[in-house]
Amino acid sequence: MSFVADPVTFIIDWLQRVLGGWGLSSGWVQFILFALGAILLTVGPMLLTVGLIWVERKLGGRFQDRLGPNRVGPWGVFQTIADMLKIFTKEYITPIGADKVLYNLAPILAVGAVLGVWAVIPLSSTIFGTNINVGVLYIMAVGAIGELGVILAGLGSNNKYALLGGFRAVAQLISYEVPMVLALLVPVMLSGSMGLNDIAGAQKVAYVFLVPAAALVFFIAAIAENGRAPFDLMEADSEIVAGFNIEYSGLKFGMFYVADFLHAFTSALVFSTIFLGGWQGPGAEQYPILGFIYLMIKTVIVYVFLLGVRFTLPRFRIDQMMAVNWKLLTPLAMAAILVTAIVDKLTPGGFGLVRIVALLVSNVGLLLITNWLVGAYVRAHRARRQVVSGPRTVVVAPPKPVSEAQEVNA
Amino acid sequence: MLHEWFYLVIFLSIAFLLPAAAILIAGLLSPRKTGKIKTSTYECGIETVGSSKIQFKAQYYLFGLIFLIFDVETVLLFPFAVAYQKILLFGVIEAVLFVLILAAGLAYAWRKGALDWH
Numbered sequence: 001m002s003f004v005a006d007p008v009t010f011i012i013d014w015l016q017r018v019l020g021g022w023g024l025s026s027g028w029v030q031f032i033l034f035a036l037g038a039i040l041l042t043v044g045p046m047l048l049t050v051g052l053i054w055v056e057r058k059l060g061g062r063f064q065d066r067l068g069p070n071r072v073g074p075w076g077v078f079q080t081i082a083d084m085l086k087i088f089t090k091e092y093i094t095p096i097g098a099d100k101v102l103y104n105l106a107p108i109l110a111v112g113a114v115l116g117v118w119a120v121i122p123l124s125s126t127i128f129g130t131n132i133n134v135g136v137l138y139i140m141a142v143g144a145i146g147e148l149g150v151i152l153a154g155l156g157s158n159n160k161y162a163l164l165g166g167f168r169a170v171a172q173l174i175s176y177e178v179p180m181v182l183a184l185l186v187p188v189m190l191s192g193s194m195g196l197n198d199i200a201g202a203q204k205v206a207y208v209f210l211v212p213a214a215a216l217v218f219f220i221a222a223i224a225e226n227g228r229a230p231f232d233l234m235e236a237d238s239e240i241v242a243g244f245n246i247e248y249s250g251l252k253f254g255m256f257y258v259a260d261f262l263h264a265f266t267s268a269l270v271f272s273t274i275f276l277g278g279w280q281g282p283g284a285e286q287y288p289i290l291g292f293i294y295l296m297i298k299t300v301i302v303y304v305f306l307l308g309v310r311f312t313l314p315r316f317r318i319d320q321m322m323a324v325n326w327k328l329l330t331p332l333a334m335a336a337i338l339v340t341a342i343v344d345k346l347t348p349g350g351f352g353l354v355r356i357v358a359l360l361v362s363n364v365g366l367l368l369i370t371n372w373l374v375g376a377y378v379r380a381h382r383a384r385r386q387v388v389s390g391p392r393t394v395v396v397a398p399p400k401p402v403s404e405a406q407e408v409n410a
Numbered sequence: 411m412l413h414e415w416f417y418l419v420i421f422l423s424i425a426f427l428l429p430a431a432a433i434l435i436a437g438l439l440s441p442r443k444t445g446k447i448k449t450s451t452y453e454c455g456i457e458t459v460g461s462s463k464i465q466f467k468a469q470y471y472l473f474g475l476i477f478l479i480f481d482v483e484t485v486l487l488f489p490f491a492v493a494y495q496k497i498l499l500f501g502v503i504e505a506v507l508f509v510l511i512l513a514a515g516l517a518y519a520w521r522k523g524a525l526d527w528h
Contacts, residue, residue, distance in 0.1 A: 030413065031420075038421040042428050088436045096449050097462070107433065112426035119421040129421060130414045137488065138418075158462045159451050167470050175473055178480045185484070185491045192495040194488065246452055251436035255429050319527035322473070326516070326525040330480070334513050337487075338506055341494065345502045 102156030113146030165243025200278025
């Protein structure tokens with residue numbers, strides 16, 4: 001393997017030789033390599049966030065016909081760095097009566113949980129933290145720690161607004177885990193493994209073309225898990241001021257901010273790994289560095305789409321949000337599992353044309369039926385609400401009688 | 411196998427230490443001037459009445475309960491999903507029955523009105 005084709009394996013081999021040459025035992029060499037890899041994979045995303053925040057604010061401005069940040073540096077690229085310097089020197093204000101442990105633990109959990117996901121994501125066929133055989137379950141488990149951070153922030157702040165935000169987080173984040181896990185069952189079924197590298201490697205055809213129903217459910221649930229518009233109920237500024245993070249200041253608030261922006265990118269990364277084929281692409285097997293580029297291109301496309309959703313849709317009401325989850329996404333995910341399981345077993349294996357077409361047609365059919373059912377449901381509700389019937393009669397004002405003054409003048 | 415989990419232990423400890431260290435460093439850099447009014451609970455300028463540990467809607471609890479049941483039952487489906495490529499149609503039908511029982515539970519909760527937000 002040359003350096004250009006696969007730099008990571010090349011560097012690992014080189015480091016192993018160098019460290020082995022120093023007379024370290026193989027266990028210690030392994031430990032040092034693990035620690036180096038872990039530091040790279042945690043510090044990297046943290047630094048990436050600096051760029052992400054600028055991209056998101058700038059693109060958000062464009063989506064909403066604004067300019068976005070444009071003062072600090074060309075196109076405002078140094079805006080985030082200026083914000084960072086400011087937030088680093090801001091005072092921490094801990095409210096009276098706050099539960100110190102929960103209050104301080106919450107922002108750490110929020111960021112750590114998002115970073116933890118990066119340990120199992122294959123950035124390329126050879127570049128990944130680790131390929132554990134329960135990667136999908138690991139992602140869900142670590143994601144749940146992030147939800148715990150939000151809930152603890154609401155509980156520990158000794159503030160009613162924060163507590164309301166925490167309640168909403170319980171209702172929303174926890175509920176949307178159900179369709180998310182159900183949707184994740186489908187790619188696991190098709191690839192026969194829970195390891196993310198195996199799932200990415202099994203996609204000769206991206207799963208979004210095989211099982212669009214599960215991909216759609218996962219995408220919507222991922223937006224909701226992010227806790228941003230249109231699902232930003234737990235920090236709805238117009239209703240509960242800032243929700244769970246109202247009492248945070250300085251870098252403790254900054255950590256929630258980082259977690260929010262990084263979570264969006266991480267969701268896009270997970271989506272493109274599981275449903276868009278991850279690092280797969282022409283020549284990705286021979287040149288793992290190409291796989292990394294393919295994955296990033298896919299992720300950025302999904303990410304921009306996510307931003308488009310965020311900056312254009314209005315917020316759901318809480319009853320609508322719960323109804324979308326329990327009455328639409330959960331049954332749809334279950335139906336997607338059933339349809340995929342039966343159709344896939346009846347068609348021959350591999351990536352033959354028959355199997356692809358059968359899966360695609362059955363999934364699109366499922367989505368069309370769902371669309372029709374939702375339409376019928378909405379129409380039934382609208383019909384019940386309508387009370388006044390018949391076209392409104394237009395009352396024409398009678399012509400004004402000619403006033404006396406005018407008569408006199410005439 | 412084991413060293414993969416060892417890697418996760420190292421990774422997660424660094425992932426949680428990193429934000430903790432950043433918060434600690436920022437705490438050393440930032441000024442410290444507390445006051446009674448400054449640290450009072452923020453409620454848009456209005457003085458707080460009573461404790462902040464208020465009663466909450468029972469609905470939140472209800473949804474938590476439904477979530478618990480569904481999440482556990484979903485996790486039970488993962489072994490089936492991993493073995494799916496190897497099992498025969500008979501096994502698939504069994505899994506279909508399991509999902510249908512799950513769906514029946516959802517339909518029951520729906521019919522009882524547990525999924526409506528009041």
